Amino acid sequence: MSQGARRWLFLFALIALTGLTLALSMWVGARTIDLSEVWRVMRHPDGSEEAYIVTEMRAPRALLALLVGAALGVAGALIQALTRNPLADTGILGVGAGSSFAVVVGVAFFGMNSLSQYLWFSFTGAVTVTVVVYALGSVGSLGATPVRLTLVGVALGALLAGFTSAITMLHPNSFDDLLRWSAGSLAGRGWSTLEVVWIPIAVGLALALVAGRPLNAVALGDDVAKSLGAGVVRTRVLVIVAVTLLAGTAAAAAGPIGFVGLMVPHVVRWFTGPDQRWIIPFSALGAALLLLASDVVGRVVLAPKELEVGIVTAFIGAPVLIALARRKNVSAL
Structure with missing residues (x-):
């Protein structure tokens, strides 16, 4: 089968599976609602309990899972391309550590107790840490090389993780409500959360698509990229933003969710090859499907209780990571 045919087959499979999983997410949960009833209340919402469950609880949660999944998948693909490290994820720039540290500071010292407050603290922490990592990695004549960004990001992330643990231990009673967020959760998210997160995610996805072509050149090395006319510094800044x-x-909306941005781009590259113009959109689709499916599994595996989506992705991601490590040739970037 040709590369092009394989891509189209993969695309149709992703779309079909996403549609099926979306239907399942409307159907299953602590209370199972017939699909015919789901269809009815979505077309003609009324004041019934079923309509409230479907339209106010399951629908925004499913859409948020798709958005957060797409964001994590694309972010992982971008980081792997930028650092030329096939086993890199967003934690390599300290983004997750920055989000967690900011939320912990907000809870411990500013009395935060609602998701809307978590969102802004988390996002501010992620932005601040990324700016600091890039600033420190740019010091010197070599500029912000992938290796320097990786080293600074890992070091700063480890430092912030230590501070986060220390603050949590000093204020244990303040973090009961933070347990779900820290495990990676989509529970309790409504339309108000979607209204906050969809714009920055949409902007990030658009920037990622723009960066696809120059990233192909940057992956060949800085000198080759410059000879091909690609703006290396501009591309790096675009990718980091x-x-x-x-x-x-994604971290602000659902907490730190691991493995999604690490494993999905690898699976995608088996079907698309190393071209970032294909990897980026396919990673968005694949990661959205993975997170939505993980959320559905988390709702039914311990019903009527729930298993947080971050725990489900860890159970899935750990064996996949081991399988990747055992491969003789990790999928090419």
Whole structure:
């Protein structure tokens, strides 16, 4: 089968599976509602309990899962391309650590107790840490090389993780409400959360698509990229801004969710090849499907209780990561 045919087949499979999983997410939960009833209340919402469950609880949660999944998948693909490291994810720039640290500071010292407050603190932390990482990585004549950005990001992330643990231990009673967020959760998110996060995620996805073509050149090395006319510095800044918007907003909305941005681009590259113009949109679709499916599994595996989506993705991602490590040739960037 040709590369083009494989891409189209993969696209149709992703779309079909996403539609099926979206229907399942409307149907299953602590209370199962017949699909015919789901269809009825979505077309003609009334004041019934079923209509409230479907339109005010499950629908925004499913859409948020699609948005957050797409953001994490694309952010992971961008980081892997930028650092030329096939096992990199957004944590390599300290984005997740920055989000967590800011939320913990807000809870411990500013009395935050609502999701809307978490959102803004988390996003501010992600942006601040990314700016600091890029500023420190740019010091010197070599500028912000992938290796320097990686080293600074990992070091700063480890430092912030230590501060986060220390603050949490000093104020244990303040963090009961933060447990779900720190595990990676979509529970309790409504339309108000979607209204806040869809714009920065949409902007981040648009910037990622723009960066696809120059990233192909940057992946060949700085000297080759410059000879091909690609703006290396401009591309790096564009990618870092996109990653900050995507990963920061995703962490703010759902907490730190691991493995999605790491494993989805690998699976995508098996079907699309190393071209970032294909990897980026396919990573968005694949990661959206993965997170939505993980949320559905988390709702039914311990019903009527729920397993947080971040825990489900960890159960899925760990064996996939081991399988990737055992491959003789990790998928090419």
